[in-house]
Amino acid sequence: MGRSPCCDKVGLKKGPWTPEEDQKLLAYIEEHGHGSWRALPIKAGLQRCGKSCRLRWTNYLRPDIKRGKFSLQEEQTIIQLHALLGNRWSAIATHLPKRTDNEIKNYWNTHLKKRLAKMGIDPVTHKPKNDALLSTHDGQSKNAANLSHMAQWESARLEAEARLVRESKLRSHNSLINQLTSAAAAAAAAAASTSSSSAHQLLFMKGQSLESPTSTLTTYNSENVVPGIMPSSMIEFVGCSGASSGDHQDQTAAINAKEEGDVQVQDWKLGFGNVPSSSTHFGLHDNVTWTSNNEQVHHDRGIGSVDEVADQEGFTNLLLNNSVDRDQSMSDGGGGDSENGGSAGSDYYEDNKNYWNSILNLVNSSPSHDDSPIF
Template sequence: MGRSPCCDKVGLKKGPWTPEEDQKLLAYIEEHGHGSWRALPTKAGLQRCGKSCRLRWTNYLRPDIKRGKFSLQEEQTIIQLHALLGNRWSAIATHLPKRTDNEIKNYWNTHLKKRLAKMGIDPVTHKPKNDALLSSADGHSKNVSNLSHMAQWESARLEAEARLVRESKLRSHSSSLLHQLTTTNPNTYVLVNSSSSGSTSAQLQLKWPSSKHSHNSVDLESPTSTLTYNSDQINVNHASSSAMGAAIMQPAMIEFVGSSGSSETKEEGGDNEQDWKSHLSFTPLGLVHDHHQNISMSMEAAGAWTTNDHQVGNVAGDMEAADQEGFTNLLLNNSDEVQSLSDGDRGVDSDNGGGSGSGRGSDYYEDNKHYWNSILNLVNSSPSESPMF
């Protein structure tokens, strides 16, 4: 069907906003809220299209926007999430709460994309460019397949998180939200808690809904698994040894408890070259499968650990490079461990006819690990005199 323009464009101003227009828009929204964007320009006395007002507000005037240079952690997060999600800027922006999708998109296009390209990494696939030559021979294509596979689940997860954030902003209660999610999207797991502002530690609880056969309401007393990490160690605690088994009848809960520990948020600037390289951590991923519910879940420990402003649960570690390998192994091993607890096969996630249990799973995780390690190694081995920084 046709689409009418969002507003009558005759006589409406376009182009850069003047301070006076900004002031009008700000004053109106502060007093009345934006309400209907379409009606706002008239009410606020602006000769602008409602869409233009909305964009100006969301990308520039909103009071909770952080402007200025991106920190190293933010850069890492963007790169990692882009590797998983592609150009889904709004989804990426949910992990950088004070940045707008437009700003992230611009930053990617003008800085990060070029930087990766100079490093010999294809900014689209996040593969080393010469990898294409090798892929047919050494199985790297399988890595790409795995990455794509994981991305699908990451994508679903981010969508669930983003939806939750939106809902929480509307002050909807978790019970109704969980009910909605569990009834409308049974394969989605839900962020039920996130880091508190200003805290040096953070908690992220991820809950996935029960099967269709169980109650719609969520049992908050469900077994909890806790993943705790700081820069030195990772602990996985199962509040109930049968946590995964219990998921058959009740929603299980996995709780990520991150402690910044000795890892502090780095300030931007400084020796950018070394900082950027030494902090460019990759994304260790492990998939947990529960074939009883056909749920696959990606446990992510990615990106930057920002302690003071994350509302969305970006479980992230600003880990020293030396910890990364160990962290990867731990996560991968943990996921194997949990997987064994779940007595799992590949669930709905097995799309290549495997279902061969540990054998395939082992290769799967090994391939993922090698893939990401190859990126990390490439970055770390970049010559310090590289013009990329």
């Protein structure tokens, strides 16, 4: 049906905001709240359209915005949530308090996307570009069935969880939560009973809902489709709130990770099997302090070439690290082989477990309960 412009563009200012305009907007909102964005500019004495005012407020002037460099934890969260949610920046932003969707989007496009690409990971699908790596291990077929079941089950569950988080922000209907959870479980059980022959394909479920084995869940919302599932061993979410308190050494190891270093694909390949947990320690703690809110305070330091390498490795290894947060919640999936298992298949399975668990932790630790809007 088309849409009329949000405002009459004639005579309205565009482009960068001046400090005076910022001050007017801030003062007005602080006193009155934004109310109707369309009506706001006139009331506030601004020659801007309401949409521009809203954007300026939400992306820049809002007092609860954290600006500046993204921490490693934030980077990991973005990457994992992007694997889960795709380019749904606002949904991702709900898991990163004080960061705006616009900022996250920009950071993804300018930093993380390129970094993943350099690591040999397709930033769109979160699949390794050379996924032959995944199919040549002896003994892997033994785990394929379990993996596919687990992947399907978790995918279904994650869809429900992600949905749940969003819904809970809009309204707190516990009954809906129960419905979604049970629906996810039921659908997943049905999906698992029809597992295909290719665990590989199931693990890396494509972005289209038609290709998703969990598409049965879309009865309640088609947008829940998981757009891309990252190879599970690639990323271990170290800093999720449920298990982060003891991991500051690992976190600090890669803080200040220098962007666009020479990330070796070999690193990724290595990590796909076994990454020694000790490899994530670089002893850079001196340069970072942590607040009680788990936020980092960066101290100035020169980053020499050695540091750059170490930092980049830190980022890489934190992405690849599979040593943290062993979780028992998936005990029905893999027959109990431990992290000490030597076979590539076992590691592969274990890594999947960790990846899914980390995302579950991430979703479960959603900040949705404490980030109420100011206005």
